[in-house]
Amino acid sequence: QVQLVESGGGLVQAGGSLRLSCAASGRSFGDRTMAWFRQAPGKEREFVAGISWAGGRTRYADSVKGRFTISRDNPKNTVYLQMNSLKPEDTAVYYCAATGRIAQPPTSGDYDYWGQGTQVTVSS
Secondary structure: OEEEEEEOOEEEEOOOOEEEEEEEEEOOHHHOEEEEEEEOOOOOOEEEEEEOOOOOOEEEOOOOOOOEEEEEEHHHOEEEEEEOOOOHHHOEEEEEEEEOOOOOOOOHHHOOEEOOOEEEEEEO
């Protein structure tokens, strides 16, 4: 079992930055691919970024490439999402997720564990 708790969300103006954190507890965090998803009101949950268990491989949605960076600190059991140049369309609840799969799948159904989410609101 892996428990995930997100933090770092909030209200920011367009062009600003936020860093989300996801603290994991339980077993085998270091063995798991981690990812961030987001869900805006009335929309489906969508993949944002994923990172391999050792941190050497990352994957991003086209909409966030060049603006967001995913990273992880395995000794601290934490994964981060640095979000720069935020846009109003980035407004959503952001979720941390974990999977035992090796690749960084962009499909929510491939993930076994989820956090409760943290709200990010970007004002124009």
